[in-house]
Amino acid sequence: MKITVVGAGAVGATCADNIARRELAEEVVILDIKEGFAEGKALDIMQTASLCGFDTRVKGVTNDYAATAGSDVVVVTSGIPRKPGMTREELIGTNARIVETVCKNALEYSPNAIIVVISNPMDTMTYLALKSTGLPKNRIIGMGGILDSARFKCYLQKELKCSANDLQATVIGGHGDTTMIPLTRLASINGTPVSNMLSAETLKQVAADTMVGGATLTKLLGTSAWYAPGAAGAELVESIIRNQKKVFPCCVYLEGEYGQNDICLGVPVVIGSNGWESIIDFKLNEEEQAAFNKSAEAVRNMNGVLSTLVA
Secondary structure (H helix, E strand, O other), X not given: XXXXXXXXXXXXXXXXHHHHHOXXXXXXXXXXXXXXXXXXXXXXXXXXXXXXXXXXXXXEEEOOHHHXXXXXXXXXXXOOOOOOOOOHHHHHHHXXXXXXXXXXXXXXXXXXXXXXEOOOOHHHHHHHHHHHHOOOHHHEEEOHHHHHHHHHHHHHHHHHOOOXXXXXXXXXXXXOOOOXXXXXXXXXXXXXXXXXXXXXXXXXXXXXXXXXXXXXXXXXXXXXXXXXXXXXXXXXXXXXXXXXXXXXXXXXXXXXXXXXXXXXXXXXXXXXXXXXXXXXXXXXXXXXXXXXXXXXXXXXXXXXXXXXXXX
16 A cells, blocks of 8 residues: 655644554555655654554655555645635645646546545635546545544544544534534534533534634644644545545535535545545434535625635
């Protein structure tokens, strides 16, 4: 197995590090346009091999897509990160051109690869990747919902003072501060609804904190987060490489599911060796469906902006 991570910034390097530690492939290639940057990150990771006990080979290259040939999965993290006060949507102009170019170059050498999109604004970048490459829809997956759900569990954990690993909590919809939908009604701890343990007011605050989870970190750090996004990307890659059939909320192309068409949006999907294999229907109630429709409208408007940029 071979995995390529495009973008050696904080998210890309963290994702590659997690992939190497989990030994998901014989070789991981990190590619970046900055001379020597990916090479340095790869060497740094390789120097942890004897400390962390993995045998995956990690190689860094500068804009050499030939080195990525034969990749089973290509993770796209490249693009400019958010700054404090900046929305994911404000990244669209620059990152659209980057993502389109990356996908084209990667597929030239790895035509059978599954593409994982992490670059922001993630929903629109996933849609762009699908439309610009012409790949089957199951081979283009946006990661955002996995990260958002991890943040949801983190905030629930703080309130419940429990293990995050005992929580089941999912965020669907767009990967944006106003478009994501933490499903508090369905959140549970080992099968028991968290609404039995937390007040409606507390759950509302948890949902609000989840929605601005990325912006909160950007304000604190001065740039986008990287540990959780990188780990979330690796979690998705693992289910693909190991054909685990895990159910994750991911940004995928909808054709009538959840009442939406011709849009990439976060819904629960089964992830295996073919990419995303099926969509799980959570049977949203009226309020949740209305929120999902509103999220779709916002993402669709963003996609409309995209069409003017890449025309």
